[in-house]
Amino acid sequence: MRPILLSGHERALTQVKYNPDGDIIFSVSKDHVICAWFSHNGERLGTYHGHQGALWTVDVSPDSVLLASGGADNTLRLWEVQTGKLLKTWDFPTAIKRVEFSPDGRQLLGVTEKRSGHLSTIVVYEINPDPAAEQTNEQSLRIVCEDSKATVAGFSYLAFYIIACHEDGSVSQFDAKTGELLFNTQAHETDMLITDLQWSQDRTYFITASKDKSAKILAADSLEVLKTYTTDTPLNSAAITPVKDYVILGGGQAAMDVTTTSARQGKFEARFWHKIFAEEIGRVRGHFGPLNYVAVHPQGTGYCSGGEDGYVRVHHFDKPYFDFKYEVEREREQQEQANL
Amino acid sequence: MSRVAGRTDWAEEEDEDSLQLPQQTITKNRDGTETIVSWSIREDGKKVKTTRRIKKTTIKTVVNPRVAERKQWAKFGQEKGKPAGPQTDTTSVAENIVFRPSANWKATTEDKSEDAKKKASLKDAKIKCRICSGDHWTTKCPFKDTMAPEGVDSTPADLGLDAPDQAGALGGGSSSYVPPHMRGAQGGGGGERMGGKFERDDLATLRVTNVSDQTEEQDLREMFSRFGHVTRVFLAKDRETGLAKGFAFVSFADRSDAATACEKMDGYGFRHLILRVEFAKKST
Numbered sequence: 349m350r351p352i353l354l355s356g357h358e359r360a361l362t363q364v365k366y367n368p369d370g371d372i373i374f375s376v377s378k379d380h381v382i383c384a385w386f387s388h389n390g391e392r393l394g395t396y397h398g399h400q401g402a403l404w405t406v407d408v409s410p411d412s413v414l415l416a417s418g419g420a421d422n423t424l425r426l427w428e429v430q431t432g433k434l435l436k437t438w439d440f441p442t443a444i445k446r447v448e449f450s451p452d453g454r455q456l457l458g459v460t461e462k463r464s465g466h467l468s469t470i471v472v473y474e475i476n477p478d479p480a481a482e483q484t485n486e487q488s489l490r491i492v493c494e495d496s497k498a499t500v501a502g503f504s505y506l507a508f509y510i511i512a513c514h515e516d517g518s519v520s521q522f523d524a525k526t527g528e529l530l531f532n533t534q535a536h537e538t539d540m541l542i543t544d545l546q547w548s549q550d551r552t553y554f555i556t557a558s559k560d561k562s563a564k565i566l567a568a569d570s571l572e573v574l575k576t577y578t579t580d581t582p583l584n585s586a587a588i589t590p591v592k593d594y595v596i597l598g599g600g601q602a603a604m605d606v607t608t609t610s611a612r613q614g615k616f617e618a619r620f621w622h623k624i625f626a627e628e629i630g631r632v633r634g635h636f637g638p639l640n641y642v643a644v645h646p647q648g649t650g651y652c653s654g655g656e657d658g659y660v661r662v663h664h665f666d667k668p669y670f671d672f673k674y675e676v677e678r679e680r681e682q683q684e685q686a687n688l
Numbered sequence: 689m690s691r692v693a694g695r696t697d698w699a700e701e702e703d704e705d706s707l708q709l710p711q712q713t714i715t716k717n718r719d720g721t722e723t724i725v726s727w728s729i730r731e732d733g734k735k736v737k738t739t740r741r742i743k744k745t746t747i748k749t750v751v752n753p754r755v756a757e758r759k760q761w762a763k764f765g766q767e768k769g770k771p772a773g774p775q776t777d778t779t780s781v782a783e784n785i786v787f788r789p790s791a792n793w794k795a796t797t798e799d800k801s802e803d804a805k806k807k808a809s810l811k812d813a814k815i816k817c818r819i820c821s822g823d824h825w826t827t828k829c830p831f832k833d834t835m836a837p838e839g840v841d842s843t844p845a846d847l848g849l850d851a852p853d854q855a856g857a858l859g860g861g862s863s864s865y866v867p868p869h870m871r872g873a874q875g876g877g878g879g880e881r882m883g884g885k886f887e888r889d890d891l892a893t894l895r896v897t898n899v900s901d902q903t904e905e906q907d908l909r910e911m912f913s914r915f916g917h918v919t920r921v922f923l924a925k926d927r928e929t930g931l932a933k934g935f936a937f938v939s940f941a942d943r944s945d946a947a948t949a950c951e952k953m954d955g956y957g958f959r960h961l962i963l964r965v966e967f968a969k970k971s972t
Contacts, residue, residue: 629791
């Protein structure tokens with residue numbers, strides 16, 4: 349496969365996201381600008397200007413009309429996707445580390461950083477899906493994380509739970525209506541930051557990536573660890589691929605150690621693991637810095653990764669990716685055919 | 689770029705120069721490609737001629753109407769007013785990456801790192817298997833137990849590989865060096881087996897030749913598995929391009945299945961070529 353290299357950013361990428369139809373990729377980096385790209389040819393649709401600090405996160409509504417972003421300028425902003433117009437700015441005392449729309453697009457979640465006397469919080473706003481409408485200033489929910497700061501969070505299926513991952517390696521489950529803490533579990537090693545949380549297509553389970561060099565799949569209901577993928581490098585991101593049962597893990601040496609490691613040792617590769625057999629099946633090289641985020645096309649036809657090197661690489665999978673099967677899978681298929 | 693002779697006004701000339709950049713020219717070539725020649729002035733003031741040869745292929749895909757509508761959106765922000773299509777300053781195509789998932793990925797790469805040094809020292813040497821002309825040592829050949837080396841009496845003429853392969857083959861037998869042209873005359877000596885005594889059931893292995901270079905192992909597996917249980921498919925591929933070299937080996941669990949497959953598939957038209965299927969020759 350020939351990756352498309354997107355070089356519209358001047359600094360390290362922090363998050364990349366596909367919209368639900370998979371035709372547009374949104375990317376945010378520490379250079380204050382959000383870019384929108386067409387995924388099939390890498391053409392840049394436009395840029396969104398207004399943020400005054402490094403950006404940490406971006407998310408697009410399910411109908412691809414609204415875009416939310418958050419960053420180190422302590423604001424959470426809402427944009428119109430089509431025109432790049434800034435619709436709303438919410439101010440906070442600390443930086444926004446993660447935003448996510450609920451599956452129906454009517455709620456927006458934000459995770460705030462812990463700093464200078466302010467505890468980390470998870471806030472939720474009701475969103476009017478009409479871009480022309482006035483958005484509310486009122487938070488419909490505010491969860492304060494007293495024990496350990498939340499790093500990432502997201503809505504489960506039907507926005508039933510809010511799942512948050514913490515700095516200390518634990519994962520907690522909140523009731524999305526009341527904000528009540530239902531359950532907390534130490535999924536990763538103690539005091540190892542969880543860097544990413546991404547959902548399966550139906551949002552009944554999710555994958556977490558952690559600095560403890562492992563990624564885990566957990567069930568949204570029980571927070572039971574279903575699968576563990578242990579690698580040899582700190583992980584920054586993990587994604588679940590639709591269509592084929594794989595997961596993609598991205599990471600690499602921490603940004604501050606990069607200058608002392610060569611690209612080969614740095615392990616700046618996207619790692620493909622089989623989701624069920626929990627076995628590594630291949631790697632894709634290309635970045636010359638750690639991968640900060642990997643996102644998968646919602647139809648499973650490709651993936652893109654954003655790196656510390658400032659590039660987004662968009663990959664369209666080719667035939668061997670879809671053809672690959674384990675011997676047992678093949679045998680089962682043959683038996684099924686024979687039974688028919 | 690005709691400059692008026694005898695003009696002395698240097699200021700005028702300067703202006704003239706920047707205006708004199710030739711227009712971009714597009715030539716349509718006979719093979720359907722286009723050659724685009726464009727001129728630009730670099731930051732250091734040098735004039736640069738860029739020649740690009742482009743082949744355009746139209747790929748039609750059916751997309752959701754929402755996606756089609758978004759494709760028509762006007763560009764905004766830094767891209768405002770830019771023409772449709774990817775801009776060269778933000779979008780480029782990276783080098784090709786071969787990504788083939790494999791079940792024992794970890795084991796194979798660990799092996800690699802082990803003898804990485806060995807490999808590095810032999811980097812320039814062309815490695816070619818004497819049995820299947822694959823890019824591995826003859827000892828590592830998956831068919832070393834099944835097949836006789838090429839160039840020995842059992843070499844099929846239709847493979848069309850002879851002298852150059854022999855010359856390229858490295859690491860022959862255990863005895864002293866035998867020049868390539870002598871190897872055939874060694875009377876079976878060329879067929880001395882490397883590796884263990886392990887004998888595979890080679891009676892049920894078919895050799896498939898005249899395979900299209902676009903073929904994947906999966907295609908062959910699908911075609912042949914309708915005759916019985918296929919235990920193994922090996923498709924020789926070029927290391928650089930990843931394209932098939934034109935022949936493959938298919939092993940069946942059962943010899944009678946192999947026999948049917950051989951009979952039915954010999955002369956079968958696959959892609960644009962006619963397959964030739966025969967039983968793999970046993971090594972001496």
